[in-house]
Structures are given as C-alpha cells and as structure tokens.
Amino acid sequence: MNTELLARLDRKTGVIGIVGLGYVGLPLTLRYCEVGYKVVGFDIDPMKVEALKAGKSYIEHIQSERIFDVVGRNFYPTTDFSRVSEVDALILCVPTPLNKYREPDLSFVLNTMDSVLPFLHEGMVISLESTTYPGTTEEELKPRIEQRGLKVGKDIFLVFSPEREDPGNPNFGTRSIPKVCGGCTPACLEAGLALYRHVIDKVVPVSSTQVAELTKLLENIHRSVNIGLVNEMKIVADKMGIDIHEVIRAAATKPFGFVPYYPGPGIGGHCIPIDPFYLTWKAREYGMHTRFIELAGEINSSMPDYVIAKVAAALNCRSKSINGSTILVLGIAYKKNVDDVRESPSVFLMERLRDQGAKLAYSDPHVPTFPKMREHHFDLSSVTLNAETLESFDCVLLATDHDRFDYDLINQKSRLVVDCRGRFSEGASHIVRA
Structure with a gap:
C-alpha cells in the first residue's frame, strides 16, 4: 500500500x-x-x-x-x-x-x-x-x-x-x-x-x-520570549530617558551572540500570541509550570495597556483626555505590509480607546474595510491619509508601520503622534514614543 x-x-x-x-x-x-x-x-x-x-x-x-x-x-x-x-x-x-x-x-x-x-x-x-x-x-x-x-x-x-x-x-x-x-x-x-x-x-x-509538534512551538515561543524581553527593556529604557531603538541598533552590530528583536504595542498573528499557551496547557499534564513562557506572555499581553497610558499622558499634557478626543490609528494589520488582522494588537488598542470614549478612525492601505471578526466589531473603513485628515485628529497613533505610509507627511501635519514602532526621532514636542 x-x-x-x-x-x-x-x-x-x-x-x-x-x-x-x-x-x-x-x-x-x-x-x-x-x-x-x-x-x-x-x-x-x-x-x-x-x-x-x-x-x-x-x-x-x-x-x-x-x-x-x-x-x-x-x-x-x-x-x-x-x-x-x-x-x-x-x-x-x-x-x-x-x-x-x-x-x-x-x-x-x-x-x-x-x-x-x-x-x-x-x-x-x-x-x-x-x-x-x-x-x-x-x-x-x-x-x-x-x-x-x-x-x-x-x-x-x-x-x-x-x-x-x-x-x-x-x-x-x-x-x-x-x-x-x-x-x-x-x-x-x-x-x-x-x-x-x-x-x-x-x-x-x-x-x-511529537518532535515535529514541539518544534513548531519552540520556534514561536522563542520569538514570544524575546519580544517579551525587548518590550520590558523598552519600558525600562523609557523610564531612563534612553531610546531603545538606538540601543537595539547598536547591539545589532555585534556579529555573534545577539539577534535583534523589536518592541511594539503587543504581538499579533495566528501563531505567536497563541502557540505558547498550547505548551503551557500540555505541560500541566506533566506537573510542570512554564513560568518563563507565561511571564513573556504576560508582558506582551500588557503592552496595549502601556500604550494607552502613553496616549492618555500625551493628551493630558495638551489639556485633553481620551474621552472625547479624536484618534487616528495607523495600521490595523498585525505586522507591517500585510492584510492580516488576526490577534492584531491594533485592534485591542482600538477597543480600549473606544471603551474610554475616544472617537476613532483608522488608516491602513492593506485593510480597506474593518473585517468581520469573531470577537471584535468596528463599523469602520480606512480613511485616506493626507494633510487635511492628519490635521483633523487630536492624536495619531502609529500601531503598525507599513512601508506605504508617508512618514514625512505624518510628522509634518499631525498635532500629536504616539509612536509604537520607533519610526520617528524623539525630540520634537509632538512625538511621543510608546
């Protein structure tokens, strides 16, 4: 046979x-x-x-x-x-x-x-x-x-x-x-x-x-743990007034023993936010508690709350609150240059902002209409990104850094930019890193 x-x-x-x-x-x-x-x-x-x-x-x-x-x-x-x-x-x-x-x-x-x-x-x-x-x-x-x-x-x-x-x-x-x-x-x-x-x-x-099954989990847990590490490093660096992206660029010049990972507003996609929990669940059958894996998951899951706190503080410095402010979210795909929104941290950010009373819109050249999702519901379509649009919002939140965004235009025309991806240089009064 x-x-x-x-x-x-x-x-x-x-x-x-x-x-x-x-x-x-x-x-x-x-x-x-x-x-x-x-x-x-x-x-x-x-x-x-x-x-x-x-x-x-x-x-x-x-x-x-x-x-x-x-x-x-x-x-x-x-x-x-x-x-x-x-x-x-x-x-x-x-x-x-x-x-x-x-x-x-x-x-x-x-x-x-x-x-x-x-x-x-x-x-x-x-x-x-x-x-x-x-x-x-x-x-x-x-x-x-x-x-x-x-x-x-x-x-x-x-x-x-x-x-x-x-x-x-x-x-x-x-x-x-x-x-x-x-x-x-x-x-x-x-x-x-x-x-x-x-x-x-x-x-x-x-x-x-079983070896093949665990191989895939190890691949994605490796990424989850390292992203969790660099997200925590980002928070520490921010408290110290240090640009974590400059640190990563400098560390990446080492030709051995270091692989650069980059912080963000959380993790998304169909693998990294989910797969580690498959192993933690199975490990309990063997009396194991996967503390390291779960800690990385906790850090990554907390990043949207960190970003929202940054948005609130930035608006507060301008005598505004999230409630009633107009906020434009740039990028709702889970990573740059794709149209996939599964488990996207951008969507969790939008839900938290909506719950706090923000008036939301989004712009994503890869996702023209907010897709139907089992747990997330927005009746929105992508707005055209131009000078008039940018000037009309109290805050622009860069969540996913697609290459098709005009970053010079965003920098010049936005009243306030909260940058989750390190695309803008710190120093300008209207740029806030998150």
Whole structure:
C-alpha cells in the first residue's frame, strides 16, 4: 500500500487534497498546482470557494493571476467534503485558536476530521499542519482514523508537518522554507517525505509527530520570549530617558551572540500570541509550570495597556483626555505590509480607546474595510491619509508601520503622534514614543 502511494506521489499522478484555503492552505495549494499535481481544495466558506472558482484572490500578497492560471485546470475548490474520497493525500490547514480560558481549542481540527472520516480510504497519507501541542496527532487523530478500521502505518499514513508561512516576507515563500515532518511510524514518515519533497526545496525528517509538534512551538515561543524581553527593556529604557531603538541598533552590530528583536504595542498573528499557551496547557499534564513562557506572555499581553497610558499622558499634557478626543490609528494589520488582522494588537488598542470614549478612525492601505471578526466589531473603513485628515485628529497613533505610509507627511501635519514602532526621532514636542 505504501509503495503504491509513494509511486503516485513521485510521478505526480496522486491527487492532493488541502483543507482550509487561508494564509497557509492557499499558498500550499498553488505550489502543488504549479509543479503539476491535481489539487482539490476544501473550505467551509462558500464565498472563498466562489472567489477561487472565479480566479480571484482574497489574500493581498497572492495575485489573482496565480489562481486564474490553475483553477479548473488542476485546481478544484469545493465545499463538498465527500470529494476527500478522490484524493491520495489530505493536508489539514485549519485554525487552532485558544478558547476564552486561554486553553487549546482543537474544534476546527476535530470537526474537520469528523467531516472527512467517512471518506478516508486505504493507501492515502494525511498531514496535519495546524500548530498544536505535542501528542495531538497520536492522541486525537490516530484513534479517530483507526475507529474507521484503517490501521495507521499500514492502511493509511499519518504525519505532522507544521506550517511555517510568513505572509508578506519577500525572501521566503512556501517552496524555500524548510519543512519539518514527523510520522506516526517509519512508513508514515516515508509517505510524508514523498508528499512534500517535490514542492519544498528541503524537507527535514524528525523521529516522531511529537518532535515535529514541539518544534513548531519552540520556534514561536522563542520569538514570544524575546519580544517579551525587548518590550520590558523598552519600558525600562523609557523610564531612563534612553531610546531603545538606538540601543537595539547598536547591539545589532555585534556579529555573534545577539539577534535583534523589536518592541511594539503587543504581538499579533495566528501563531505567536497563541502557540505558547498550547505548551503551557500540555505541560500541566506533566506537573510542570512554564513560568518563563507565561511571564513573556504576560508582558506582551500588557503592552496595549502601556500604550494607552502613553496616549492618555500625551493628551493630558495638551489639556485633553481620551474621552472625547479624536484618534487616528495607523495600521490595523498585525505586522507591517500585510492584510492580516488576526490577534492584531491594533485592534485591542482600538477597543480600549473606544471603551474610554475616544472617537476613532483608522488608516491602513492593506485593510480597506474593518473585517468581520469573531470577537471584535468596528463599523469602520480606512480613511485616506493626507494633510487635511492628519490635521483633523487630536492624536495619531502609529500601531503598525507599513512601508506605504508617508512618514514625512505624518510628522509634518499631525498635532500629536504616539509612536509604537520607533519610526520617528524623539525630540520634537509632538512625538511621543510608546
């Protein structure tokens, strides 16, 4: 069974199924199509599927032309999960958020598995790419598959291979980012390597799914902890009257032993604010309390409150309060030059300002209309950034430093700028670092 599957994947005659056509699944889909595989793309959102069928992209950094070139030729988007029966490989790229108690929410993964279970068949490989705690693949997916009478490692092959997409990064894409892969058995790993080796330049095998799962958590916890450190350093430096950005630039001249991280108003995206809590939750099963990881999370989560305090103090110096002031938030994406607002600290800033009575607007060239979100609601559209707009606000809050902003114009025409990103030089009376 394994030999036949490997042959189909190597000849590119095997059909690839990808569940979840978002920031992870859609680039991966296009990569498989571009090297010659047939791909059936699954998503529960009919609007996404209809857009793809029309050859249109809903992700800014993915050009519609790439979709138009493959849809109907070797890319078939659908909401019909019965078509899982047609595929030789099934890759799950669905969200793994936290619930309101900051605990892992595997509902998307498990609901997806429940949807596809009736259509699984012998001689296929399943890969979970969604970030999760060590043990998920073996403890949650494997038993469900084997309840169908399919023996993992013999009839069907199960791997974990975490996504490493970095939207908007011009230097690394789906093909060039090395792919870690761990299997439930050696035969599973062999199938996983065959699944990815023709679309990814370098596939990195590891000894188990648990190793692969923990690898992804370590990558993102590494970032979370270092961002927490530099955010705390920012607060200390501010109390001392020192420019933390100048300090970072100077430290970064050391050619070894130092990696620059940059402070901000918090952390966002689908990984760094969430993934550390998957490990802290699982560690409790082993009687462990991950103090270092949780402390970094606390510092990063507190940054929006620090920024709001800076805004309040800056307005107070001008005989104003947040209540009743007009505030323009620059950038609502979670990082520069992307259109992704998931877990964006800008959104948390906007909610805190709204709760304190501010009259809000935002400008973001990548997000023309405030998107529908499960927990955050604003009926706003991006305002045009020009001299008249800037002059009309009591405060301009730079939350996400997109390259498309005209920083000279912002500096010259704003009455007050609260800068969370270190884009403006301190010294001018209307610039406040936060």
